[in-house]
Amino acid sequence: MLVSLSIYWHLPLMLLVISLVYSATRHDAWDDILVEAFRWGIRMFGFMVLVAIVLFAVAYLM
Template sequence: MEQVIIPIIASGYYWHLPFLILVISLVYSATRHDDWRIISIEAYRWGMRMLSFLGMIGIFLYLVTLIP
């Protein structure tokens, strides 16, 4: 049986991404608010937005690699 390697696991540098997303969303939200409750909600929202945006690009690129 042929083994399929998912690109995101094969390339180690993708594992550095969560830290970047965490820091950007936290710092960006904290520069917009002083209330910790709002900061955490905003950070979660921005983290999800960035993750889904990058995820869509990742899926698109993965689909492109499937084209023969």
């Protein structure tokens, strides 16, 4: 189990970097960039959790 989870250690860092870069392309002020990065990060995290739940359910039903 530990070995299979070790491939996901980079996901929080990728989520942070991608949300900051995406927000920086939309806004100029740092305050706006950080607020939008937080919002975008929450949405992306929710999407990843939803995908994980669906994959877990599919694996559990098989």
